[in-house]
Amino acid sequence: MRKVAIVGIGQTPVREHWGTNLRDLAVSALRDAMEDAGVENLDGITVGNMLSGAMSEQEHLGALVADYAGLDGVEGMKIEAACGSGAAAIRMAVKAVASGLMDTVGVVGVEKLTEFSANNVTEALATAADADYETTMGLSFVGINALLMKRYLYEFKFNKNDFSIFPINAHKNACYNPNAMFRYPITLDEYAKAKIVADPINILDSSPVADGAAAVIVVAQENVSQYKGKPVSILACEVGTDTVALDNRENPLWLKGAERSAKKAYHVSGLSPKDINFYEVHDAFSIISVLSMEASGFTEMGTAIRFAEKNGIDIKGKFPMSTCGGLKGRGHPVGATGVYQVVEAAQQIRETVAKEIQVERNKIAMAQNIGGSGATVITTILKKIV
Amino acid sequence: MDIPRYWRLKSQRYRLQGRRCTDCGSLSFPPRQVCMKCKSRNSEPYEFKGKGKLYSYTTIYQSPDRFEQIIPYVVALVDLEEGVRITAQLTDYFPEQLEIGMDLEMVIRQIYEDGPRGPILYGYKFRPILCPGIES
Numbered sequence A: 001m002r003k004v005a006i007v008g009i010g011q012t013p014v015r016e017h018w019g020t021n022l023r024d025l026a027v028s029a030l031r032d033a034m035e036d037a038g039v040e041n042l043d044g045i046t047v048g049n050m051l052s053g054a055m056s057e058q059e060h061l062g063a064l065v066a067d068y069a070g071l072d073g074v075e076g077m078k079i080e081a082a083c084g085s086g087a088a089a090i091r092m093a094v095k096a097v098a099s100g101l102m103d104t105v106g107v108v109g110v111e112k113l114t115e116f117s118a119n120n121v122t123e124a125l126a127t128a129a130d131a132d133y134e135t136t137m138g139l140s141f142v143g144i145n146a147l148l149m150k151r152y153l154y155e156f157k158f159n160k161n162d163f164s165i166f167p168i169n170a171h172k173n174a175c176y177n178p179n180a181m182f183r184y185p186i187t188l189d190e191y192a193k194a195k196i197v198a199d200p201i202n203i204l205d206s207s208p209v210a211d212g213a214a215a216v217i218v219v220a221q222e223n224v225s226q227y228k229g230k231p232v233s234i235l236a237c238e239v240g241t242d243t244v245a246l247d248n249r250e251n252p253l254w255l256k257g258a259e260r261s262a263k264k265a266y267h268v269s270g271l272s273p274k275d276i277n278f279y280e281v282h283d284a285f286s287i288i289s290v291l292s293m294e295a296s297g298f299t300e301m302g303t304a305i306r307f308a309e310k311n312g313i314d315i316k317g318k319f320p321m322s323t324c325g326g327l328k329g330r331g332h333p334v335g336a337t338g339v340y341q342v343v344e345a346a347q348q349i350r351e352t353v354a355k356e357i358q359v360e361r362n363k364i365a366m367a368q369n370i371g372g373s374g375a376t377v378i379t380t381i382l383k384k385i386v
Numbered sequence B: 001m002d003i004p005r006y007w008r009l010k011s012q013r014y015r016l017q018g019r020r021c022t023d024c025g026s027l028s029f030p031p032r033q034v035c036m037k038c039k040s041r042n043s044e045p046y047e048f049k050g051k052g053k054l055y056s057y058t059t060i061y062q063s064p065d066r067f068e069q070i071i072p073y074v075v076a077l078v079d080l081e082e083g084v085r086i087t088a089q090l091t092d093y094f095p096e097q098l099e100i101g102m103d104l105e106m107v108i109r110q111i112y113e114d115g116p117r118g119p120i121l122y123g124y125k126f127r128p129i130l131c132p133g134i135e136s
């Protein structure tokens, strides 16, 4: 297997893009990444997206994006793994390049959700769960996460306000990311008074659905000198899985998919959790930050909040998280999110983020993208090339 | 939801029918073709008794369209006596009565109406046990 690297990145701001359509968001990010890499053509593209069919009445998205990106004759397929679609698309590109089948692959994650009603989007996002046995019981996607948070509060006796450390940190970092959707800080008081969406999850525990596209160009590490963009090594991009329905898991508070995916990523990179300098966590909800940190081996079960308080997860802390705002502050353009995470980690390694959010220890980054309630989890480890 | 799909699920919705693996005895709900434990494809129908304990629950304030008329409502994870956990709405309770670990029993209730002209769909919900100690 060949080692792989990223030589180009691109992203649109995460916004309510009412004036831009799905294909143009994708094309902008992809062509930006190609320009950054200094490539005119690609061997193939993968498109990470969850809901183009359900919301924009558009499937066959791989072909459409290739067509409009001016990539005549280049193969493109959509990769779907719910909220994990973005990193799943990166995983497919990594497989193609590592195996030697392709040399230069473009990955673009794209999603467009904000022009539809909240109820429509709620219904569409719930399709990540088991349609016959979870969704038809009236369970929303927020509801699934609320079941986890309620049980976590019960088992480990936390005060709900203890969870505020994650969204407060995410919003603080998002202030300095021009591409983030929520560039304003939030306070503990606002968190404590925030409107409940599905008890105990409130609006400030929840990442906002958004529109956006992000892209990376994946190549063989042995060839990086042929490209213009500053290379960042992909040490691992590994998938772990679990049952789709939450109720089928022995212990729902242990994200086995995250554990499997992180363990594989540590194994192939030869690293351990303590080697990770900063972490782009899938903070779709505060509870998921907690469960992800625990299952990925950063801290024991039931201790993620104490770990965050003790070590510090802000930019100056020992373990910076959500450094460009995370899903909570940057926004959660569902199928694009996993690519945004990797783009931002690459920006940290390239030292191109605003100085206020530049982490000092930036050699090894980990990003984790979680599909549904954890049935598909992709952990990516990036390394600075020195 | 389309009518054939709901019709296919009737044994599950009305009778909590899952599967019992005839090779290793493990139970599944929803029914699975392949046993999660031993991977055998040999199984027989198994009806769960519908008694269980509350594992976790949430009150939903923002829902998909078809549930909007019943907001707020409670969805729960219920640990059935037989050792299988399922997802269901709670019904016939006082909010202050709900606590993790409480005993619950299954009842058949309307789940939702599929639009003004669509069918009314029924299925299992769980409620606090009405008469503890009495088998119903």
Ligand SMILES: [Zn+2]
Binding pocket: B021, B022, B023, B024, B025, B026, B035, B036, B037, B038, B039, B040
């Ligand atoms: Zn078996």
